Amino acid sequence: MDAIQKHLLKEVAELDALPVGAYNIRSNGKSAARNTTAEIDIVTKTDKPGIDIIIRPGTKKKSVHIPVIISESGLKEVVYNDFFIGEDCDVTIIAGCGISNCGGEDSQHDGVHSFFVGKGSKVRYIEKHYGEGTGEGKRLMNPTTVVELEEGASMELQTSQIGGIHDTLRITNAKLAENSSLSIHDKILTEGDQHAKAEMQVDMDGDGSTCDVISRGVAKGDSYQEIVLGITGNAACSGHAECDSIIMDRGVILASPQLKATNVDAALIHEAAIGKIAGEQLIKLMTMGLSEKEAEDMIIRGFLR
Amino acid sequence: MLKLENITYSTDDREILKGISLEIDDRFVAITGPNGSGKSTLLKAIMGILSPTSGRIWLDGEDITELPVSERANLGISFAFQQPVRFKGLKVRDLLELAGGSGVDAKDRFSHACNVLSEVGLCAKEYIDRELDSTLSGGEMKRIEIAMAAARGSKMTLFDEPEAGIDLWSFQSLIHVFEKLYQETAGTIMIISHQERILNIADKIIYLKDGEVLEYGEGRQVMQHLEIDVSPASCSVLQDKMTRTGIEGR
Numbered sequence: 001m002d003a004i005q006k007h008l009l010k011e012v013a014e015l016d017a018l019p020v021g022a023y024n025i026r027s028n029g030k031s032a033a034r035n036t037t038a039e040i041d042i043v044t045k046t047d048k049p050g051i052d053i054i055i056r057p058g059t060k061k062k063s064v065h066i067p068v069i070i071s072e073s074g075l076k077e078v079v080y081n082d083f084f085i086g087e088d089c090d091v092t093i094i095a096g097c098g099i100s101n102c103g104g105e106d107s108q109h110d111g112v113h114s115f116f117v118g119k120g121s122k123v124r125y126i127e128k129h130y131g132e133g134t135g136e137g138k139r140l141m142n143p144t145t146v147v148e149l150e151e152g153a154s155m156e157l158q159t160s161q162i163g164g165i166h167d168t169l170r171i172t173n174a175k176l177a178e179n180s181s182l183s184i185h186d187k188i189l190t191e192g193d194q195h196a197k198a199e200m201q202v203d204m205d206g207d208g209s210t211c212d213v214i215s216r217g218v219a220k221g222d223s224y225q226e227i228v229l230g231i232t233g234n235a236a237c238s239g240h241a242e243c244d245s246i247i248m249d250r251g252v253i254l255a256s257p258q259l260k261a262t263n264v265d266a267a268l269i270h271e272a273a274i275g276k277i278a279g280e281q282l283i284k285l286m287t288m289g290l291s292e293k294e295a296e297d298m299i300i301r302g303f304l305r
Numbered sequence: 306m307l308k309l310e311n312i313t314y315s316t317d318d319r320e321i322l323k324g325i326s327l328e329i330d331d332r333f334v335a336i337t338g339p340n341g342s343g344k345s346t347l348l349k350a351i352m353g354i355l356s357p358t359s360g361r362i363w364l365d366g367e368d369i370t371e372l373p374v375s376e377r378a379n380l381g382i383s384f385a386f387q388q389p390v391r392f393k394g395l396k397v398r399d400l401l402e403l404a405g406g407s408g409v410d411a412k413d414r415f416s417h418a419c420n421v422l423s424e425v426g427l428c429a430k431e432y433i434d435r436e437l438d439s440t441l442s443g444g445e446m447k448r449i450e451i452a453m454a455a456a457r458g459s460k461m462t463l464f465d466e467p468e469a470g471i472d473l474w475s476f477q478s479l480i481h482v483f484e485k486l487y488q489e490t491a492g493t494i495m496i497i498s499h500q501e502r503i504l505n506i507a508d509k510i511i512y513l514k515d516g517e518v519l520e521y522g523e524g525r526q527v528m529q530h531l532e533i534d535v536s537p538a539s540c541s542v543l544q545d546k547m548t549r550t551g552i553e554g555r
Contacts, residue, residue: 216394244393283354284390286374287383288403288457295375298403302395 001032004100008069011130012096015065019094023065024051026079028072040064040091050080050112053093057086057118065094068111073103073137078110087118087150093125097141099165101133108140115146117153117180125157131164138166145172149180151206160187161196162304170198176237178206184213187304190223190251197226204237204266211239218300219251230258233266241270246277246303306330307351307461307493312360314346314516321346322357323516329495331508333487335524336497337531338513344497345387347513348463351495352384353377364461381460381492387469389450392437397422397449400437404456421452424482426475443470451479455486462486464496468503476500504528 001009005027009015018025018033022040025033031051036042039059043052053064066081085091101107117123131139141161149155161168174182182202190196202211211231219225231239243255257270277299285295307329314322322343336344349355351362353374361370369377378384383404392400401418402411419429425448435441437449447470454462464483468476480502487494487506496503504510510527512520520527 278390280386280390281392283374284386285403287352287354287378288400288453289375289378290403291375298395298399299392302399303393305394 001027002071004071005069008071008098008100008130008132009067011132012069012098012128013065013067013094015067019063019065021063021065022053024053025065026068028070029075029077037062045080045082048080049077050082053081053083055083055085055089055091058088059086060090063092063094067095068097068109069100070098070107070109071100073101073107073133073135074105076106076108078112080112081114083113083115083117085115085117085121085123087120089118089121089123091121091123093123094127095125096128096130097143098130099133099139099141101131101137101139102135104136106138106140108138108142110142110144112144113146115148115155117147117149117155119150120152121150122153123155125155125159127157127159129159129161129165129168131166139164140167141165142169143171145170147172147174147182149174149176149182149209151178152180153177154181154183156183156185158185160304162187162189163191163194165196166194168196170196172198172200174200174202174211176202176204176206176209176211178235179208180206181209182211182213184211184215186213186215188216188225189218189220189300189304190225191220192223193221194223196224197228199228201230201232202239203232203234204239205234207236207265209235209237211237213240214242215244215255216303217243217245217253217255218248218304219245219253220248222250224252226254226256228256228258229270230260231268231270232260232262233268234262236263236265238267239269241268243270243272244303245274246300247274248276306363306365308363309347309351310361310363312347312350312357312362314343314350314355315358321516322350324360325516325518326360327511327518327521329493329509332493333483333506333508334493334495334511335504335507335509336495336511336513337499337504338511338519341515342513343516344513345465348384348465348495348497351461352382352463354384383454383457383459383462385450385454385462385464385467387465387497389446390437391439391441391446395437396433397435397437398433400449400453401433401456404453406457417456421456422449424455424485425449425452426478427452444472444475447471448479451482455482458486458490458492460492462490462492462494464494464498466497466499468498468500477502480506504531 041054259268312325402414405414422429507524
């Protein structure tokens with residue numbers, strides 16, 4: 001792996017060396033390194049590009065790293081990764097994609113991640129998207145995340161894309177069975193002429209299911225962000241959606257939280273707010289010695305933490 | 306020493322400060338006076354949050370009238386807001402560590418942050434990683450605001466009505482924070498307050514009314530005048546109310 005690839009790996013998965021436990025590192029369209037354990041198996045798909053990650057029932061306190069890095073200008077790929085998580089597990093999955101494009105052609109990674117989470121299992125999923133490079137070629141990413149939670153399962157998704165990606169369509173679809181719970185915390189920053197669209201849909205089909213979806217965005221420069229965040233309550237469930245955005249410069253933000261209830265016992269709430277950084281926040285930090293720019297950076301860093 | 310030279314501040318329809326000139330070289334100065342007298346405006350002008358319409362401000366011989374807020378902060382002025390500002394995502398730790406200064410190493414900044422939280426009556430372990438958002442009550446925010454000013458330990462700390470939003474009993478237990486700041490730093494504290502205990506420990510008191518300094522002098526001396534001037538007025542308002550509501554004589 002060259003220096004650029006190592007740097008990308010550090011950015012998306014905070015890895016300086018090969019991780020402990022199971023992992024699959026995909027680099028420029030090929031599997032660069034893989035490790036499986038007694039509890040976590042990783043198998044290459046035969047019908048399409050991608051892998052199956054199979055986690056045995058009862059696997060606790062284990063992690064899987066599956067970072068993807070692209071440093072070859074012009075490389076375009078669609079990858080399907082399916083996670084089969086057995087019953088009664090407690091695992092952390094660290095994904096992420098980094099593109100460095102110093103060439104003139106567009107580079108693109110479309111990752112389709114599907115999670116089938118068994119009864120009573122607990123999954124934490126961390127996904128970071130990162131782009132860099134001086135070439136005229138664009139850096140494009142279109143992630144799709146599918147989540148199916150069985151009875152009593154819970155999943156926490158922390159997804160972020162902090163600059164560097166020219167165009168993105170981020171799709172998330174989740175289905176929740178009885179007493180399952182889903183928490184999504186999505187963070188996005190766009191700048192320059194970047195364009196980002198997110199479509200999230202959570203269907204709460206089981207009684208006692210809960211979801212909490214928080215989307216935070218910052219649009220700088222001439223960038224455009226659109227978020228459609230839908231929650232459907234088909235059972236006695238409770239759901240909360242929050243779209244919170246900071247708009248700067250000439251940015252454009254369109255936020256559409258949508259609630260649909262088909263059951264009288266569904267309790268759904270949404271909140272949406274778009275606004276610039278409050279002047280009083282800047283002044284407060286300036287009274288502590290920060291310049292206006294430093295204060296702005298600190299506020300955004302906190303907001304997207 | 307802080308020197309204010311004929312400071313005026315006007316909005317479109319109102320003159321809020323009407324030519325204030327003061328020389329402040331005492332360590333603990335309380336500013337008091339009725340609502341709308343210009344107390345907060347004066348403090349904000351010193352911090353640079355508001356630009357005076359006319360007049361000059363000098364700090365230790367340097368004219369700071371045109372300096373932006375952050376430069377005044379770096380010269381050693383701190384400000385505790387009457388209504389603390391909330392931040393989504395930023396934690397109590399972030400701001401307290403910022404207040405502690407960049408010259409100190411991270412471990413010391415953290416322990417300093419915990420100490421000042423304890424001083425304002427908040428359990429450091431419980432609060433240090435809380436977000437400064439709407440999950441904190443007004444009283445908690447106010448204590449954290451005071452803790453931040455204490456953490457900076459500046460040459461000059463300006464408190465804009467620290468008692469506002471804190472119940473009287475809790476505020477009594479916070480007075481030692483100002484006393485400690487007074488004892489441990491060589492700096493000046495300027496504090497807008499109506500609390501007798503604060504006014505009693507002040508070296509000097511500034512009494513503002515309608516944008517003018519009516520009194521500026523030794524704490525005890527000004528207090529005597531204030532009691533004569535203020536008490537009968539507030540009592541008569543109360544008596545009027547009691548009469549109107551029929552409470553009197555019950």
